[in-house]
Every structure is written in structure tokens, then in C-alpha cells.
Amino acid sequence: MEQTKILGVAMWLTLVCPTLQITINAEKEPVYLWPMPKSVVWGKISRPIPLSPMFQIVAPNHKNLQNAVSRYSRLVFTDHWFPIESSSAYDLHTSDPTVMPPLEQLNIRVQDLDADLQHGVDESYTLTIPAGGEANLTARTAWGAMRGLETFSQLLRRGSDASVCPIIIPRPVKIFDGPLYPHRGILLDTGRNFYTVKDILRTIRAMSYNKLNVFHWHITDSQSFPLDLPSEPALAQKGAYSSAMRYSQRDVRDIVEYGRNHGVRVVPEIDTPGHSASWAEAYPDIVACAGMFWWNPNSSWSDRLASEPGAGQLNPLNPKTFEVVRNVVDDVASLFPEDFFHAGSDEVVPGCWKTDPAIQKFVAKGGTLDQLLEKFVSTTHPYITSRNKTAVYWEDVLLDDTVKVRPEILPRETTILQTWNNGPNNTKLITAAGYRAIVSSADFFLFGLWPRRVAGQR
Template sequence: MEKEKKAKWIVIHSPALLIALIVNQFFIISANADVFLWPIPQSISWGAGPPITISSHLRITFPRHRDLHRAVVYYRKLMLSEKWLPVQVSAKPTSPTATVAAANYSLTWLQIKVRDISADLQHGVDESYSLNVPDQGSRAKLEAMTVWGVIRGLETLTQLIRMPSGKSKGEPIIEHGVSIHDKPKFAHRGLLLDTSRNFYAVNDILRTIRALGHNKMNVFHWHITDSQSFPLSLASEPLLAAKGSYGEGFIYSNKDVAKIVRYGRTFGVRVIPEIDAPGHTASWAAAYPEIVVCNNQFWVPPGVDRFANEPTPGQLNPLNPKTYEVFKNVVDDVASMFPDTFFHAGADEIILGCWKNSTDIQKFLKENHTMDEILTRFINTSRSFFTSHNKTTVYWADVITSTEAKVDPTLLPPSSTILQNWNGGSEKTKSLVQKGYRVIASDVDWFYLDCGFGNWLSNNTNLDQDFNNDPNNTYNWAPQGKGAGTGGSWCAPFKSWSRIYDHDITAGMTSEEAKLVIGGEVCLWSEQSDGVVVDSRLWPRTAALGESMWSGNRNEEGRKRSGEATDRMNDWRFRLLRRGIGAEPLQPLWCLKHSHQCDFEQTF
């Protein structure tokens, strides 16, 4: 019996890798279910004939490449074992519903071709692919310019496969005569996850990256550190994590980072680190109190300017030379751990009250200097830390737009600087691209996944009021704000999947301006989330961004298509569950079983 188990797997290393799974003969079964693809491809044509089975003796041949090998092993297993049965049948099918006649062949061979096997996983890499499942014969073809395009095609191929309606056993089926030509609309399709305020286990991060790959998203923006904790172990600055983390068991090692980066490549997901500075750095003070100002103080002291937007306060002191010694060591270590050419350097939310609390900075300001000069000194001095590693620096747009402290845009060359915009919508994004910057759209009003979950600050008596007696129905960060109407969530309301889906990040721009918007990211700031709830916070809402960034959010008539996408999104949510992702429900199950009967307007 043991010998039989070992004989099932045969891996042959030749000019191409061949993976074969040997089992019994296939048999033909009927199909009466639709195909639901997410994100929907840019171009797809369907054959008129019945589906065919996927042979259990499926061969996949492909060029020798370490990351591609891991991806093929994963997706081949998924193709043969997922046994997906769609939850509902669309009233407007995306593929023909077929009555099967006996076919004399099944899909036995997937042939993969890559034109540029050496192209690395970096921003702008070609992710296009062509997939053809033949009208006749048993060989499907997947062709792409790069390995990363192949991985996108493997995801699509996997979603084409399903079980016949009403059947839970037997062999899966696939439409034949299918031709797909696909590529992303935006090069940057990402998710920011904050691991400082609450810690996420490595497996939580790996699962999140895998889900990103399933949604053809290609960026995991890892907001690693913040004021609350410094959970990353660094060889040259070990005290930062040893003293600034939440303690043993709440630290990411070099080995952890390597595992996360390697896993990301399996799914075509880049891992971009963010070390936010000079703000959001109170956690550094545990190791180096001399370089952090206003630490160990209450964040909103009575009668003076606030020290932070939220606890705990602390910002690096740009006037202290020691600051740059420590910061350079941090950048050097982090740059060596993450191969991506992007490095996010933060630079958002400088709080003047904190810097003003420093005697050094008070003296500097009395000498007719400004807060802008202090931030400029930090940015100008630290930029070489990134460029020495050939990194393109990403900053939050605050660095040039903040009313608190900002840098002259001429000092941040657009050729080596990308700005991430988190407020002001497409109008602000437009103003940034008009200055020549490439921009990542992450506007709080559409793309913040932590909004709408209520207040997390304790002892806030401003929430102790009648909802109906709160005429403004608003809440600001400050204790003086009102908040009964929104439960104290500063960025309420909750951002639904359709709100995320329908947002146009290039609205009002010319075609040339829109080219500088490289894509978008949804953001999960983790004051109220950790690994226990991360799946439901992220999915399937993040999938909405995945499709809008991959193939757009409008149909052929130019109309927003979130209504049309509801059936596919509902089905995709259940498929994510099958794949081990705890995505939250979007509608009652009745709505899934009665297509478009839960629409508010009858348009289909």
C-alpha cells in the first residue's frame, strides 16, 4: 500500500518539468451550472459545446523556474481537489449552460509557455496571459510573457473548473472552446496590513497573501512598525524589537520575513515594507529614548496641543544626529530583507505639539526656523539611505501636502518618489499627478477597511449622548468631537464592497494624468483587528478592489457594474471559504438562490 501511494506522484526534471498524477480512467458527467470568474477577465469567448472532464492523469509542463514550480504544484492540486459546485445559478449566465453529450476525450495536458523566464517580480512586470481550452483535443495552452502572467492564468483556469450540478463526487469539468486574453488595468493592486497596533501570526499573513493571489492582487504592503510596537527583529538594532515589541512571541524574525517573501512570490504577490518615520515612532523610545520626543506622556494633555492622533505619542527628533545613525541601520537591514524595489518610508501625520515639546526643537524654532525645515532635514538626510539600496521611496502624500509640516515638492523628485494618497479623493490625486508624481490611491472615504466599527478609545464621555440629539452626527479624533451617530468611528461609515468596487481612482483626469495613477490599495489599520477576525475584515471586500483594479468597474456600456457583479461576488465569497479564507457573508442565502431578486432597482 505504501508503494502504491508513492507511485502516484511522478516529478520529471527535463527541459520542462512534468507533474503527473496517475489514477483511474475518467468518465463523462453532465453539466448544468454556470462559471463565475473573479476578477472577470478583460476578454473571454466561450465555446458552444458541452464541458469536458479534467483527467486525473493531468500533466502540466512548464519551464524550469523555482517560483513557477511552487505555483504549479499548488494550483494543480487545487484543480483536482477543490471540487467546486457553484452556490447559485445566474439569471444572466457568463457561460453557456450545457447539456452534456458523451465526449471521447478529456483535458489531460496543460502546456505552459513563458517568453521571458528571467523577468523578476517587480512593479510594472508584464502580467498578461492567454489561455485556450481547445474545441477538439485534450491539450490546453497557457502562454504569458512572464512567470507572473502564468500565475494569473493558473488562477483563471482553476476558476473555470467545477463539479457538475448536483454532483459532489466524480471528476471535475471545464468548458471547452474557451479563449481568454487577459491583463491588468492597473499595475499596482494591493492591501496594506498594519501589524503594529495588534500582532498577526505569520500564518495569518501567509493566508492573507494567498487570498491576494487568488484575487490577482500583487502587493502586500506590510505596515510593520508604528507607535504601539516595533515587532521586527533587526540584526544591527536588536534592541528595537527586544524593547519595543509586545514581547516574546510578538516579533518577526529574519526567517519569518524570508518565508513571507518567498510565499508571496508563489502567488505573484510583492511584499513592500513600511517603516513609518519620523512620526508614528513612539515604540523606538524603549530602546533609544534620546532620539524620540514627547514619549511617555499622555497623548491629549489638558490645555496644550495634542501630542498624537492616538496613543501613544512619540516622534523621531530630526535635530539629533543619533536619530540618523539608528534610522540608517534600520533601513539597511530592512532593505536587505525585502527584495522589492519599493520601500515605503511613511512620513505622514507629523504632530506639531509633539515636536514643540522638545527643548531642542523649541530653540531651533526661536532661531527663525520652521517646522517645514525640520521635516525637510529629516527627509533630505534619510533619502540617501534608500537610494543607496536602489529603492524607489514611497511616502504618504502628507509629506508634501500636510498643513502641519511638509517638504517642498521640488526636493522630492518624481522619478524616484511615489506618493500614496489617503485623503482628498481623486481631486487630490489629480493635483499630485499634475506635479508629475506617480500615485497609489488609498482614500479613506472608500478604501479604509477599519472604518465603521465604533470607538476604541476608552473613557470618552462625548459618546454618552442620545443619537437623535446629536445634530452633527459626526466624530472627530479629538475628545471635543461628537460621536453618538457614528459610534465614535472617526472614518465611519463602514466601507461596503460595492462602495470600494464603484470608486473611480482616476475620475476627472486626462488620459495622460491617469497614467501616473499606478493603482490602489485598501488599508486595514489594526486597532480593532488581529488574526482572529482578519479574514472577515478583509474578505470579500478586498476582492472588490481586486476586480476594479484588474478589469475595471464598468461594463461594455460604461455603466458601473457592481450590480451585475453581485452573483459572481457571492459565489466567490463561498469559494474563498472553500479555500480556507473566512470571508464574511454579503447577503442572505435566499438572495444567492434567487438571482437579482434582492436588487433595489430592476436593471437586469
């Protein structure tokens, strides 16, 4: 497998970043950081020092970085960890003459303040806390500086005698870190289960504490269409669970900006052509098998209309389908500054399309369902790339057993495939075919509620 083609790893609810090799001076007990940096080097003689009550962080003028500085300036005095096992790195003897004056300042230096928060941006940093004097954090970009701020905050803990020294930090230490993968994400599904904006912001905040950088927002699904779009207002008006369970354009802007303030990209997913029963509330004519029961348990699993309750797939033979999809793509692309646009394309079920009379005639004349999916993807892919976006699809679009497209339909330079089935095997197939891959194997990373398998069901 080509290492360079693996963009990253993503979890459906939560993910632990890969643990990297750590270098620690043998004379020093480790300090536990999360995720573990690439390199932690201690000085030969060290003592922790108190954090000054007047401690300040000095950083260059960058909107999102300044927001992070304000946040961490509060956190260093309020949020602290307590180790299960003691470490000599935090042994503070106030009568010891080697104890230095308190740490007064952390200086941040950024080489490229113009680097935007997009895939592949440099997130490396170097954090130095010397034996004496001020601490320094250097990074190529503001986003790397944010990662360094998180590491700095994790070094702090409350002293054993809060009246003498409420907060202490070990020194001297030099830490270097940078991500193994440029894409480290969490997927949150708001199509099946609505989450408030407050819940989403809390999730993004927790991601930043773990140095995760991609919030994959699976916005819509068969169950609901909760996103208000100016060109297609009926989709949310009729397709959301309720008027209270919708995301306004202002909500989206707030979530995107909150993500940037935490170094987290927000990648939107509008799942098509499958998982789109909710579109039928506004446009019943463009959705095949809408309103039909998803699966008769007395029939074969291969005869199902959907892989879960909520049958409905967009119909590529109806020209209105592409008019609506084009409007949706344009609106979503305008709302999200992110370079990636996730277009879904997983679990396209043959039984659903076969219920439509027009598709029945198409097949009777020698057409195939693969050709139908190819028509949809080849038509809508340019909608995405014309907005200077890279199209992301679930692996099914290329690897599904029953309905898939040929590789020539998916340009490798503008397409990324995300794996979720068959462990690492599908990742190997995707990279061998020349595509970049995001790994989110359901065998390891999927947390959710799934219906119990019925006897005899594959």
C-alpha cells in the same frame, strides 16, 4: 489626471480589482470569473468536458512557477465553486456524441523566464481551451502564467453527477487578460496589531486568488516595533509587545518567498518620523514627546501630541536619530528584495516636536517645523535610494496642512506618493505635481477601528 501616473490602488485590509470590459459571444451564457478578464470569447458550439483524473500541468523550469503549478495541480481537484444561477456552459450530457474525451493536460509557455517580480512586470496571459485536445496557457512572464492558472482553476466546477463526471470545465473558450493597474495591494498593519506569520501567509494566499500583487506590510508603528534587525536588535527586544510578538529574519524570508510563489510582492513600511513612539523603548533620546499623554480632551485638537494614543516622533536635531535610521533602512533593504521602500512620513504632529527643548530653541531662532521635516526627509531619502530602492511616502509629506516639505525635497524620479485623504482630490494634486501615485483613499478602502470623533473636534 494623467492615467499613466496612477500606479494602482491599495486597500488597508482588502481590495477588489477593477472590473474590466468583457467580451462574450452572445450565443453563450457567461461563466463568472474573478476579477473579470479583459476578454472572454466562446466558440459557437460548445460543451463542457470532464477533467481527467490523470490531468497534469506542464510548465517550464522556474522555481516560483513550479511551486504554483504544484499548488494548482492540487487545487483543481479540491477547490470548486458552485454557481447561484445555472449556466449552459456547464450543461454536460454524457449521452451526447459531441462530448469529447476528458481534458488531460494544460501546457504553459513563458516567453521571458528571467523577468523578476517587481513593479511593472508583465502579468498578461492568454488561456485557450479548444474544442478538442490539450489546453494552452501562454504568458510573457512566470507571474502572468500564475494569473492564468488562477483563471483556469476558476473555470472548473463539480459536475451534477460526481460518479460519472466529478469535475468539468467549459470549452471552447479563449481568454485574454492583463491588469489595468500594475500595483494592486493590501496593507496589513502589524505595528498596532500583531499577526502571526501564518495569518500573513493566509492573507497573501487570498490575495493571489483575487490577482492582487502587492502586500504592503506596515511593520512598525507607535504601539510596537516587532521586526528583529541585526544592526539594531534593541528596537524589537524592547519595542515589541512581547518576545513572542516579533518577526525574525527567517520569518521575513519565508514571507517574501511565499509571496513570490504566489506572485505577490512584499513592500515593507517603516513609518518615520511620526508614529515612532515604540523606538523610544530602545532609544528614548531620539524620540520627542515619548511617554507623554497623546491629547488632553480639555484642550484644542491642534494642541495634541499625536493623532491617536502613543505619542512619539523621531527628533531630526539629534544626530543619533540618523545613525539609527540608517541602520534600520540598511537592514530592511537587505531583508526585502522589493524595489519599493515605504518610509511613511504621515501625521507628523507639531505639538509633539514642540515639547522638545532643542526644537524649541530651533524654532525660537526662526526655524520652522517644515524645515525640520525637510531635514529629516532630505537626509534619509538618500539612505533609501542608495540601496537602489524607490522611496514611497504617504501624501502628508507634501500635502499636510501643518507640517510638510517643498516639492524640491522629493525627487520625482525616485519618489512615489500614496494617497489616503480627501477622496480623489489629493490624487489629482499629486499627479499634477508630477509624482506617481498609489491610491488608497480612506473614504473607500480603509477597514479598521477608529475612535469616535469628539464634539468640536475636526
